[in-house]
Amino acid sequence: MGGAILHINGNFNFHFSCRSNLDRSRLPAKPAMVKFQPAESYWASVNAEIEASLRQAIPVKEPLVVFEPMHHLVSAAPPTTAPSLCIAACEVVGGRRDQAMAAASALLLMHAATYTHENLPLTDRPKIDHVFGPHIELQTGDGMIAFGFELLAKSIQPGQNNSDRILRVIIEISRAMGSEGVIDGQYCKILGTQSVGSDSCRVDWMKQAIEKIEGRLHACGAACGAMLGGGSEEEIEILRRYGFYVGMIQGMLELDKRKEKGSMEEVEELRNLALKELEVFESRKIEAISCFINV
Protein backbone atom coordinates (compact mmCIF):
# COMPACT_ATOMS: atom_id res chain seq x y z
CA MET A 1 0.00 0.00 0.00
CA GLY A 2 1.43 3.38 -0.97
CA GLY A 3 0.66 6.69 0.60
CA ALA A 4 1.18 8.08 4.02
CA ILE A 5 0.80 5.20 6.42
CA LEU A 6 -0.15 5.78 10.00
CA HIS A 7 -0.17 2.95 12.50
CA ILE A 8 -1.44 3.66 15.96
CA ASN A 9 -1.55 0.95 18.57
CA GLY A 10 -2.50 0.86 22.21
CA ASN A 11 1.03 1.89 23.09
CA PHE A 12 0.68 5.20 21.28
CA ASN A 13 3.42 4.07 18.95
CA PHE A 14 3.47 5.81 15.61
CA HIS A 15 5.05 4.90 12.38
CA PHE A 16 4.64 7.41 9.63
CA SER A 17 6.36 6.88 6.34
CA CYS A 18 6.46 9.86 4.01
CA ARG A 19 7.25 8.57 0.54
CA SER A 20 7.28 10.57 -2.62
CA ASN A 21 5.27 7.93 -4.52
CA LEU A 22 2.12 8.65 -2.52
CA ASP A 23 -1.00 7.07 -3.96
CA ARG A 24 -2.97 10.20 -4.67
CA SER A 25 -6.25 8.40 -5.27
CA ARG A 26 -6.35 7.59 -1.54
CA LEU A 27 -5.85 11.16 -0.42
CA PRO A 28 -8.89 13.16 0.65
CA ALA A 29 -9.80 16.22 -1.35
CA LYS A 30 -8.95 19.48 0.40
CA PRO A 31 -12.15 20.56 2.15
CA ALA A 32 -13.46 23.81 0.72
CA MET A 33 -14.61 26.84 2.70
CA VAL A 34 -12.25 26.49 5.66
CA LYS A 35 -11.73 30.04 6.84
CA PHE A 36 -8.22 30.41 8.25
CA GLN A 37 -7.27 32.87 10.91
CA PRO A 38 -4.18 34.83 9.97
CA ALA A 39 -1.64 32.01 10.38
CA GLU A 40 0.24 33.06 13.49
CA SER A 41 -2.23 35.20 15.41
CA TYR A 42 -3.98 32.48 17.48
CA TRP A 43 -0.75 30.63 18.11
CA ALA A 44 1.10 33.81 19.12
CA SER A 45 -1.53 35.02 21.56
CA VAL A 46 -2.07 31.61 23.19
CA ASN A 47 1.66 31.06 23.36
CA ALA A 48 2.14 34.40 25.14
CA GLU A 49 -0.50 33.32 27.66
CA ILE A 50 1.24 29.97 28.30
CA GLU A 51 4.61 31.68 28.76
CA ALA A 52 3.10 34.19 31.19
CA SER A 53 1.47 31.37 33.16
CA LEU A 54 4.76 29.49 33.28
CA ARG A 55 6.74 32.58 34.36
CA GLN A 56 4.37 32.91 37.30
CA ALA A 57 4.66 29.22 38.16
CA ILE A 58 8.47 29.03 38.17
CA PRO A 59 9.54 30.32 41.56
CA VAL A 60 12.24 32.98 41.77
CA LYS A 61 13.96 32.62 45.11
CA GLU A 62 17.30 31.89 46.71
CA PRO A 63 19.58 30.35 45.63
CA LEU A 64 19.06 32.36 42.44
CA VAL A 65 21.75 30.32 40.67
CA VAL A 66 19.35 27.36 40.89
CA PHE A 67 16.09 29.10 39.98
CA GLU A 68 17.10 31.82 37.50
CA PRO A 69 18.45 29.53 34.76
CA MET A 70 15.05 27.86 34.43
CA HIS A 71 13.48 31.19 33.41
CA HIS A 72 16.31 31.87 30.99
CA LEU A 73 16.35 28.40 29.43
CA VAL A 74 12.59 28.38 28.83
CA SER A 75 12.88 31.59 26.78
CA ALA A 76 16.06 30.47 25.04
CA ALA A 77 14.48 27.38 23.46
CA PRO A 78 13.19 27.74 19.89
CA PRO A 79 9.42 28.25 19.59
CA THR A 80 7.15 25.21 19.49
CA THR A 81 3.45 25.02 18.72
CA ALA A 82 2.76 21.81 20.70
CA PRO A 83 1.71 23.65 23.92
CA SER A 84 -0.70 26.02 22.17
CA LEU A 85 -2.09 23.15 20.08
CA CYS A 86 -2.90 21.50 23.43
CA ILE A 87 -4.98 24.56 24.38
CA ALA A 88 -6.64 24.69 20.94
CA ALA A 89 -7.59 20.99 21.17
CA CYS A 90 -9.09 21.56 24.60
CA GLU A 91 -11.17 24.42 23.22
CA VAL A 92 -12.29 22.58 20.08
CA VAL A 93 -13.92 19.83 22.17
CA GLY A 94 -15.71 22.46 24.26
CA GLY A 95 -13.25 22.78 27.16
CA ARG A 96 -11.99 25.95 28.81
CA ARG A 97 -8.46 27.27 28.22
CA ASP A 98 -7.53 27.02 31.92
CA GLN A 99 -8.27 23.28 31.95
CA ALA A 100 -5.30 22.65 29.65
CA MET A 101 -2.96 25.40 30.88
CA ALA A 102 -0.89 23.16 33.22
CA ALA A 103 -0.42 20.53 30.49
CA ALA A 104 0.56 23.23 27.97
CA SER A 105 3.05 24.70 30.46
CA ALA A 106 4.49 21.24 31.16
CA LEU A 107 4.93 20.63 27.41
CA LEU A 108 6.74 23.96 27.04
CA LEU A 109 9.04 23.09 29.98
CA MET A 110 9.81 19.63 28.61
CA HIS A 111 10.52 21.03 25.14
CA ALA A 112 12.92 23.58 26.67
CA ALA A 113 14.59 20.87 28.79
CA THR A 114 15.07 18.69 25.69
CA TYR A 115 16.59 21.60 23.77
CA THR A 116 18.89 22.46 26.70
CA HIS A 117 20.14 18.90 27.02
CA GLU A 118 20.55 18.51 23.26
CA ASN A 119 22.90 21.49 23.29
CA LEU A 120 24.88 20.57 26.38
CA PRO A 121 28.65 20.79 25.99
CA LEU A 122 29.47 17.10 26.21
CA THR A 123 33.05 16.08 25.55
CA ASP A 124 32.07 14.58 22.19
CA ARG A 125 30.39 17.73 20.92
CA PRO A 126 31.80 20.87 19.32
CA LYS A 127 32.25 23.70 21.82
CA ILE A 128 29.55 26.36 21.59
CA ASP A 129 28.82 29.44 23.70
CA HIS A 130 26.51 29.02 26.68
CA VAL A 131 25.09 31.55 29.15
CA PHE A 132 25.41 29.11 32.06
CA GLY A 133 28.01 26.48 32.91
CA PRO A 134 27.44 22.86 31.82
CA HIS A 135 26.57 21.76 35.37
CA ILE A 136 23.84 24.35 35.69
CA GLU A 137 22.34 23.60 32.26
CA LEU A 138 22.34 19.85 32.87
CA GLN A 139 20.80 20.09 36.33
CA THR A 140 18.32 22.81 35.40
CA GLY A 141 17.14 20.64 32.51
CA ASP A 142 16.52 17.78 34.96
CA GLY A 143 14.74 20.21 37.28
CA MET A 144 12.53 21.40 34.43
CA ILE A 145 11.39 17.85 33.63
CA ALA A 146 10.51 17.21 37.28
CA PHE A 147 8.81 20.61 37.61
CA GLY A 148 6.69 19.90 34.52
CA PHE A 149 5.30 16.76 36.17
CA GLU A 150 4.76 18.67 39.43
CA LEU A 151 2.74 21.34 37.61
CA LEU A 152 0.61 18.65 36.02
CA ALA A 153 0.04 16.67 39.20
CA LYS A 154 -1.06 19.71 41.16
CA SER A 155 -3.51 20.89 38.51
CA ILE A 156 -6.39 19.06 40.15
CA GLN A 157 -9.40 21.37 40.00
CA PRO A 158 -11.72 21.38 43.01
CA GLY A 159 -15.05 19.78 42.26
CA GLN A 160 -13.99 18.76 38.75
CA ASN A 161 -13.11 15.19 39.64
CA ASN A 162 -10.29 15.33 37.11
CA SER A 163 -7.59 13.22 38.84
CA ASP A 164 -7.92 10.31 36.44
CA ARG A 165 -7.70 12.60 33.41
CA ILE A 166 -4.57 14.24 34.82
CA LEU A 167 -2.94 10.86 35.47
CA ARG A 168 -3.72 9.88 31.88
CA VAL A 169 -2.10 13.10 30.65
CA ILE A 170 1.00 12.39 32.78
CA ILE A 171 1.29 8.96 31.14
CA GLU A 172 0.88 10.53 27.68
CA ILE A 173 3.52 13.19 28.28
CA SER A 174 6.01 10.84 29.96
CA ARG A 175 5.74 8.42 27.02
CA ALA A 176 6.07 11.17 24.43
CA MET A 177 9.15 12.58 26.19
CA GLY A 178 10.65 9.16 26.97
CA SER A 179 12.45 6.31 25.27
CA GLU A 180 9.57 5.56 22.89
CA GLY A 181 9.25 9.19 21.79
CA VAL A 182 11.61 12.14 21.90
CA ILE A 183 14.58 10.13 23.23
CA ASP A 184 14.23 7.63 20.37
CA GLY A 185 13.88 10.58 17.95
CA GLN A 186 17.08 12.17 19.21
CA TYR A 187 18.83 8.88 18.56
CA CYS A 188 17.50 8.85 14.96
CA LYS A 189 18.75 12.43 14.58
CA ILE A 190 22.24 11.38 15.67
CA LEU A 191 22.17 8.46 13.22
CA GLY A 192 21.07 10.89 10.49
CA THR A 193 23.87 13.31 11.29
CA GLN A 194 26.49 10.55 11.40
CA SER A 195 25.11 8.70 8.37
CA VAL A 196 27.74 8.14 5.72
CA GLY A 197 25.36 6.49 3.24
CA SER A 198 23.37 8.16 0.49
CA ASP A 199 21.53 11.46 0.93
CA SER A 200 18.20 9.64 0.89
CA CYS A 201 19.34 7.41 3.75
CA ARG A 202 20.21 10.48 5.84
CA VAL A 203 16.88 12.13 4.99
CA ASP A 204 15.06 8.93 6.02
CA TRP A 205 16.68 9.10 9.47
CA MET A 206 15.77 12.77 9.74
CA LYS A 207 12.14 12.01 8.87
CA GLN A 208 12.03 9.29 11.49
CA ALA A 209 13.38 11.82 13.96
CA ILE A 210 10.61 14.27 12.97
CA GLU A 211 7.96 11.58 13.48
CA LYS A 212 9.25 10.83 16.97
CA ILE A 213 9.98 14.37 18.09
CA GLU A 214 7.74 16.97 16.42
CA GLY A 215 5.08 14.47 15.31
CA ARG A 216 4.84 12.66 18.62
CA LEU A 217 4.98 15.85 20.72
CA HIS A 218 2.20 17.57 18.78
CA ALA A 219 0.10 14.38 18.74
CA CYS A 220 0.54 14.19 22.50
CA GLY A 221 -0.26 17.89 23.00
CA ALA A 222 -3.47 17.67 20.98
CA ALA A 223 -4.61 14.40 22.61
CA CYS A 224 -3.93 15.78 26.10
CA GLY A 225 -5.82 18.99 25.36
CA ALA A 226 -8.80 16.93 24.15
CA MET A 227 -8.69 14.73 27.29
CA LEU A 228 -8.56 17.70 29.63
CA GLY A 229 -11.34 19.49 27.76
CA GLY A 230 -13.61 16.48 28.24
CA GLY A 231 -13.48 15.20 24.63
CA SER A 232 -14.82 11.76 23.71
CA GLU A 233 -12.37 8.90 22.97
CA GLU A 234 -13.10 9.39 19.27
CA GLU A 235 -12.33 13.12 19.46
CA ILE A 236 -9.12 12.41 21.39
CA GLU A 237 -7.89 10.05 18.67
CA ILE A 238 -8.90 12.41 15.85
CA LEU A 239 -7.02 15.25 17.49
CA ARG A 240 -4.04 12.99 18.20
CA ARG A 241 -3.82 12.25 14.46
CA TYR A 242 -4.34 15.93 13.61
CA GLY A 243 -1.54 16.87 16.04
CA PHE A 244 0.74 14.30 14.48
CA TYR A 245 0.21 15.80 11.01
CA VAL A 246 0.80 19.32 12.40
CA GLY A 247 4.11 18.21 13.95
CA MET A 248 5.16 16.42 10.76
CA ILE A 249 4.38 19.52 8.67
CA GLN A 250 6.44 21.73 10.93
CA GLY A 251 9.35 19.30 11.00
CA MET A 252 9.29 18.92 7.21
CA LEU A 253 9.21 22.71 6.73
CA GLU A 254 12.21 22.97 9.04
CA LEU A 255 14.06 20.34 6.95
CA ASP A 256 13.19 22.33 3.84
CA LYS A 257 14.51 25.57 5.40
CA ARG A 258 17.78 23.82 6.12
CA LYS A 259 17.92 22.62 2.48
CA GLU A 260 17.55 19.06 3.70
CA LYS A 261 15.15 18.03 0.95
CA GLY A 262 11.92 18.31 2.92
CA SER A 263 9.46 18.00 0.04
CA MET A 264 6.80 20.70 -0.24
CA GLU A 265 4.63 18.15 -2.05
CA GLU A 266 4.65 15.93 1.03
CA VAL A 267 3.82 18.94 3.22
CA GLU A 268 0.80 19.73 1.07
CA GLU A 269 -0.39 16.12 1.38
CA LEU A 270 0.04 16.23 5.15
CA ARG A 271 -2.06 19.44 5.22
CA ASN A 272 -4.83 17.66 3.36
CA LEU A 273 -4.74 14.71 5.74
CA ALA A 274 -4.79 17.10 8.69
CA LEU A 275 -7.78 19.04 7.42
CA LYS A 276 -9.64 15.82 6.69
CA GLU A 277 -9.37 14.94 10.41
CA LEU A 278 -11.10 18.18 11.37
CA GLU A 279 -14.17 17.51 9.23
CA VAL A 280 -16.13 16.01 12.13
CA PHE A 281 -16.09 19.34 13.97
CA GLU A 282 -18.36 22.26 13.09
CA SER A 283 -16.51 24.63 10.79
CA ARG A 284 -16.84 27.65 13.11
CA LYS A 285 -15.15 25.65 15.84
CA ILE A 286 -12.08 24.74 13.84
CA GLU A 287 -11.03 28.27 12.91
CA ALA A 288 -8.43 28.47 15.65
CA ILE A 289 -7.07 24.93 15.53
CA SER A 290 -6.79 24.81 11.74
CA CYS A 291 -4.31 27.70 11.75
CA PHE A 292 -1.62 25.34 13.08
CA ILE A 293 -1.09 23.71 9.70
CA ASN A 294 -0.21 27.13 8.29
CA VAL A 295 2.12 28.37 11.03
Add this chain to the structure above:
Amino acid sequence: MGGAILHINGNFNFHFSCRSNLDRSRLPAKPAMVKFQPAESYWASVNAEIEASLRQAIPVKEPLVVFEPMHHLVSAAPPTTAPSLCIAACEVVGGRRDQAMAAASALLLMHAATYTHENLPLTDRPKIDHVFGPHIELQTGDGMIAFGFELLAKSIQPGQNNSDRILRVIIEISRAMGSEGVIDGQYCKILGTQSVGSDSCRVDWMKQAIEKIEGRLHACGAACGAMLGGGSEEEIEILRRYGFYVGMIQGMLELDKRKEKGSMEEVEELRNLALKELEVFESRKIEAISCFINV
Protein backbone atom coordinates in the same frame (compact mmCIF):
# COMPACT_ATOMS: atom_id res chain seq x y z
CA MET B 1 18.70 27.34 70.54
CA GLY B 2 21.24 24.56 70.12
CA GLY B 3 20.60 21.02 68.98
CA ALA B 4 19.50 19.49 65.76
CA ILE B 5 16.92 21.82 64.31
CA LEU B 6 14.37 20.61 61.86
CA HIS B 7 12.02 23.04 60.15
CA ILE B 8 9.30 21.65 57.98
CA ASN B 9 6.89 23.96 56.21
CA GLY B 10 4.08 23.44 53.76
CA ASN B 11 6.61 23.49 50.94
CA PHE B 12 8.39 20.41 52.24
CA ASN B 13 11.45 22.56 52.68
CA PHE B 14 13.91 21.21 55.21
CA HIS B 15 16.67 22.89 57.05
CA PHE B 16 18.71 20.65 59.24
CA SER B 17 21.74 22.03 60.96
CA CYS B 18 24.11 19.48 62.47
CA ARG B 19 26.30 21.29 64.93
CA SER B 20 28.77 19.73 67.27
CA ASN B 21 27.53 21.80 70.24
CA LEU B 22 24.21 19.95 70.37
CA ASP B 23 22.17 20.63 73.46
CA ARG B 24 22.02 17.12 74.86
CA SER B 25 19.31 17.92 77.40
CA ARG B 26 16.84 18.29 74.53
CA LEU B 27 17.62 14.92 73.00
CA PRO B 28 15.30 12.01 73.68
CA ALA B 29 16.69 9.04 75.52
CA LYS B 30 17.31 6.01 73.30
CA PRO B 31 14.18 3.85 73.62
CA ALA B 32 14.97 0.53 75.22
CA MET B 33 13.87 -2.90 73.96
CA VAL B 34 13.86 -2.14 70.25
CA LYS B 35 14.65 -5.47 68.62
CA PHE B 36 16.61 -4.91 65.41
CA GLN B 37 16.54 -7.25 62.46
CA PRO B 38 20.03 -8.07 61.24
CA ALA B 39 20.86 -4.66 59.75
CA GLU B 40 20.81 -5.39 56.03
CA SER B 41 18.47 -8.35 55.68
CA TYR B 42 15.14 -6.51 55.30
CA TRP B 43 16.67 -3.85 53.11
CA ALA B 44 18.45 -6.38 50.90
CA SER B 45 15.42 -8.57 50.32
CA VAL B 46 13.04 -5.66 49.64
CA ASN B 47 15.60 -4.02 47.41
CA ALA B 48 15.96 -7.21 45.36
CA GLU B 49 12.19 -7.24 44.95
CA ILE B 50 12.12 -3.61 43.77
CA GLU B 51 14.93 -4.26 41.28
CA ALA B 52 13.14 -7.33 39.92
CA SER B 53 9.91 -5.36 39.54
CA LEU B 54 11.77 -2.58 37.73
CA ARG B 55 13.59 -5.00 35.42
CA GLN B 56 10.20 -6.32 34.36
CA ALA B 57 8.80 -2.83 33.87
CA ILE B 58 11.62 -1.50 31.69
CA PRO B 59 10.88 -2.74 28.18
CA VAL B 60 13.63 -4.45 26.20
CA LYS B 61 12.90 -3.93 22.54
CA GLU B 62 14.27 -2.35 19.40
CA PRO B 63 16.17 -0.12 19.11
CA LEU B 64 18.23 -1.86 21.79
CA VAL B 65 20.64 1.06 21.89
CA VAL B 66 17.80 3.12 23.37
CA PHE B 67 16.39 0.57 25.84
CA GLU B 68 19.42 -1.44 26.97
CA PRO B 69 21.32 1.40 28.64
CA MET B 70 18.42 1.99 31.03
CA HIS B 71 18.83 -1.53 32.44
CA HIS B 72 22.57 -1.08 32.71
CA LEU B 73 22.46 2.38 34.29
CA VAL B 74 19.96 1.31 36.95
CA SER B 75 22.32 -1.44 38.13
CA ALA B 76 25.40 0.76 37.81
CA ALA B 77 24.17 3.36 40.34
CA PRO B 78 25.36 2.98 43.93
CA PRO B 79 22.82 1.38 46.29
CA THR B 80 20.22 3.58 47.99
CA THR B 81 17.79 2.70 50.76
CA ALA B 82 15.17 5.34 49.85
CA PRO B 83 13.08 2.96 47.68
CA SER B 84 12.98 0.14 50.25
CA LEU B 85 12.25 2.65 53.02
CA CYS B 86 9.21 3.64 50.94
CA ILE B 87 8.02 0.01 51.07
CA ALA B 88 8.77 -0.28 54.81
CA ALA B 89 6.80 2.91 55.54
CA CYS B 90 3.85 1.58 53.57
CA GLU B 91 3.94 -1.62 55.60
CA VAL B 92 4.34 0.09 58.98
CA VAL B 93 1.07 1.99 58.49
CA GLY B 94 -0.70 -1.24 57.56
CA GLY B 95 -0.41 -1.08 53.77
CA ARG B 96 0.56 -3.88 51.39
CA ARG B 97 3.98 -3.99 49.70
CA ASP B 98 2.50 -3.84 46.18
CA GLN B 99 0.77 -0.53 46.96
CA ALA B 100 4.15 1.22 47.17
CA MET B 101 6.06 -0.80 44.55
CA ALA B 102 5.60 1.70 41.69
CA ALA B 103 6.72 4.62 43.89
CA ALA B 104 9.74 2.61 45.10
CA SER B 105 10.64 1.73 41.50
CA ALA B 106 10.27 5.37 40.45
CA LEU B 107 12.58 6.45 43.30
CA LEU B 108 15.18 3.90 42.22
CA LEU B 109 14.97 5.11 38.60
CA MET B 110 15.29 8.77 39.62
CA HIS B 111 18.25 8.00 41.87
CA ALA B 112 19.98 6.18 38.99
CA ALA B 113 19.19 9.03 36.58
CA THR B 114 20.68 11.55 39.03
CA TYR B 115 23.82 9.45 39.43
CA THR B 116 24.14 9.04 35.63
CA HIS B 117 23.82 12.76 35.00
CA GLU B 118 26.18 13.63 37.86
CA ASN B 119 28.84 11.53 36.18
CA LEU B 120 28.28 12.70 32.63
CA PRO B 121 31.45 13.68 30.77
CA LEU B 122 30.80 17.40 30.47
CA THR B 123 33.58 19.55 29.06
CA ASP B 124 34.30 21.00 32.50
CA ARG B 125 34.73 17.61 34.19
CA PRO B 126 37.67 15.24 34.36
CA LYS B 127 37.46 12.46 31.79
CA ILE B 128 36.36 9.12 33.26
CA ASP B 129 35.55 5.78 31.65
CA HIS B 130 31.94 5.16 30.61
CA VAL B 131 30.21 2.10 29.15
CA PHE B 132 28.03 4.21 26.86
CA GLY B 133 28.71 7.41 24.95
CA PRO B 134 27.80 10.75 26.52
CA HIS B 135 24.76 11.19 24.24
CA ILE B 136 23.31 7.86 25.31
CA GLU B 137 23.91 8.46 29.01
CA LEU B 138 22.40 11.95 28.90
CA GLN B 139 19.33 10.90 26.96
CA THR B 140 18.80 7.66 28.87
CA GLY B 141 18.91 9.66 32.10
CA ASP B 142 16.16 11.92 30.76
CA GLY B 143 14.22 8.85 29.66
CA MET B 144 14.54 7.34 33.13
CA ILE B 145 13.05 10.43 34.80
CA ALA B 146 10.09 10.39 32.40
CA PHE B 147 9.65 6.62 32.78
CA GLY B 148 9.60 6.97 36.58
CA PHE B 149 6.64 9.35 36.35
CA GLU B 150 4.93 7.05 33.83
CA LEU B 151 5.25 4.09 36.21
CA LEU B 152 3.74 6.14 38.99
CA ALA B 153 0.88 7.54 36.93
CA LYS B 154 -0.17 4.12 35.68
CA SER B 155 -0.14 2.53 39.11
CA ILE B 156 -3.83 3.21 39.63
CA GLN B 157 -5.31 0.13 41.26
CA PRO B 158 -8.80 -0.89 40.17
CA GLY B 159 -11.39 -0.30 42.86
CA GLN B 160 -8.85 1.33 45.18
CA ASN B 161 -9.80 4.89 44.32
CA ASN B 162 -6.16 5.87 44.74
CA SER B 163 -5.75 8.52 41.98
CA ASP B 164 -5.52 11.42 44.41
CA ARG B 165 -2.90 9.62 46.50
CA ILE B 166 -0.83 8.88 43.39
CA LEU B 167 -1.01 12.51 42.26
CA ARG B 168 0.17 13.55 45.72
CA VAL B 169 3.10 11.12 45.46
CA ILE B 170 3.99 12.53 42.02
CA ILE B 171 4.12 16.02 43.53
CA GLU B 172 6.28 14.76 46.42
CA ILE B 173 8.75 12.99 44.13
CA SER B 174 8.96 15.80 41.57
CA ARG B 175 9.72 18.30 44.36
CA ALA B 176 12.30 16.04 46.00
CA MET B 177 14.05 15.49 42.66
CA GLY B 178 13.69 19.09 41.49
CA SER B 179 15.17 22.52 42.12
CA GLU B 180 14.13 22.59 45.78
CA GLY B 181 15.61 19.16 46.50
CA VAL B 182 18.25 17.06 44.76
CA ILE B 183 19.13 19.75 42.16
CA ASP B 184 19.75 22.28 44.95
CA GLY B 185 21.78 19.64 46.82
CA GLN B 186 23.96 18.98 43.78
CA TYR B 187 24.66 22.70 43.63
CA CYS B 188 25.70 22.68 47.33
CA LYS B 189 27.96 19.71 46.56
CA ILE B 190 29.66 21.66 43.77
CA LEU B 191 30.12 24.65 46.09
CA GLY B 192 31.60 22.29 48.69
CA THR B 193 34.01 20.79 46.18
CA GLN B 194 35.09 24.18 44.88
CA SER B 195 35.21 25.81 48.31
CA VAL B 196 38.57 27.43 49.01
CA GLY B 197 37.71 28.48 52.57
CA SER B 198 38.30 26.57 55.77
CA ASP B 199 37.65 22.85 56.15
CA SER B 200 34.60 23.55 58.28
CA CYS B 201 33.13 25.73 55.52
CA ARG B 202 33.51 22.88 53.03
CA VAL B 203 31.98 20.39 55.47
CA ASP B 204 29.03 22.76 55.99
CA TRP B 205 28.33 22.74 52.24
CA MET B 206 28.59 18.94 52.17
CA LYS B 207 26.12 18.65 55.05
CA GLN B 208 23.69 20.94 53.26
CA ALA B 209 24.07 18.69 50.22
CA ILE B 210 23.28 15.63 52.37
CA GLU B 211 20.14 17.33 53.75
CA LYS B 212 18.90 18.09 50.25
CA ILE B 213 19.89 14.84 48.58
CA GLU B 214 19.94 11.86 50.95
CA GLY B 215 17.79 13.54 53.64
CA ARG B 216 15.16 14.84 51.27
CA LEU B 217 15.03 11.66 49.16
CA HIS B 218 14.55 9.37 52.18
CA ALA B 219 12.01 11.76 53.74
CA CYS B 220 10.13 11.71 50.44
CA GLY B 221 10.36 7.91 50.15
CA ALA B 222 9.03 7.33 53.65
CA ALA B 223 6.23 9.92 53.31
CA CYS B 224 5.15 8.49 49.94
CA GLY B 225 5.11 4.94 51.33
CA ALA B 226 2.92 6.10 54.21
CA MET B 227 0.55 7.92 51.83
CA LEU B 228 0.18 4.90 49.57
CA GLY B 229 -0.30 2.55 52.51
CA GLY B 230 -3.22 4.66 53.72
CA GLY B 231 -1.42 6.28 56.69
CA SER B 232 -2.95 9.22 58.55
CA GLU B 233 -1.56 12.74 58.05
CA GLU B 234 0.18 12.42 61.42
CA GLU B 235 1.79 9.10 60.44
CA ILE B 236 2.90 10.55 57.09
CA GLU B 237 4.68 13.45 58.83
CA ILE B 238 6.25 11.17 61.47
CA LEU B 239 7.59 8.88 58.78
CA ARG B 240 8.77 11.86 56.70
CA ARG B 241 10.87 13.01 59.68
CA TYR B 242 12.08 9.45 60.30
CA GLY B 243 13.08 9.16 56.64
CA PHE B 244 14.92 12.45 56.84
CA TYR B 245 16.99 11.20 59.80
CA VAL B 246 17.70 7.92 57.99
CA GLY B 247 18.98 9.83 54.94
CA MET B 248 21.07 12.16 57.10
CA ILE B 249 22.62 9.20 58.95
CA GLN B 250 23.56 7.51 55.70
CA GLY B 251 24.98 10.70 54.21
CA MET B 252 27.01 11.40 57.36
CA LEU B 253 28.38 7.85 57.42
CA GLU B 254 29.41 8.29 53.79
CA LEU B 255 31.22 11.54 54.68
CA ASP B 256 32.95 9.69 57.49
CA LYS B 257 34.03 6.87 55.17
CA ARG B 258 35.60 9.46 52.87
CA LYS B 259 37.40 10.99 55.89
CA GLU B 260 35.33 14.14 55.44
CA LYS B 261 34.76 14.67 59.15
CA GLY B 262 31.29 13.21 59.40
CA SER B 263 31.00 13.04 63.17
CA MET B 264 29.95 9.68 64.65
CA GLU B 265 28.58 11.60 67.62
CA GLU B 266 26.15 13.42 65.34
CA VAL B 267 25.17 10.11 63.75
CA GLU B 268 24.35 8.64 67.16
CA GLU B 269 22.18 11.66 67.94
CA LEU B 270 20.37 11.32 64.63
CA ARG B 271 19.72 7.64 65.44
CA ASN B 272 18.12 8.66 68.74
CA LEU B 273 15.94 11.25 67.05
CA ALA B 274 14.91 8.70 64.44
CA LEU B 275 13.98 6.05 67.02
CA LYS B 276 12.00 8.63 68.99
CA GLU B 277 9.81 9.18 65.92
CA LEU B 278 8.91 5.48 65.80
CA GLU B 279 7.61 5.39 69.38
CA VAL B 280 4.01 5.92 68.30
CA PHE B 281 3.99 2.60 66.45
CA GLU B 282 3.67 -0.77 68.17
CA SER B 283 7.11 -2.24 68.76
CA ARG B 284 6.44 -5.43 66.76
CA LYS B 285 5.54 -3.28 63.75
CA ILE B 286 8.76 -1.28 63.71
CA GLU B 287 11.16 -4.21 63.51
CA ALA B 288 11.60 -3.88 59.77
CA ILE B 289 11.62 -0.10 59.43
CA SER B 290 13.98 0.47 62.35
CA CYS B 291 16.74 -1.50 60.62
CA PHE B 292 17.29 1.42 58.25
CA ILE B 293 19.16 3.44 60.83
CA ASN B 294 21.67 0.61 61.13
CA VAL B 295 22.22 -0.12 57.42
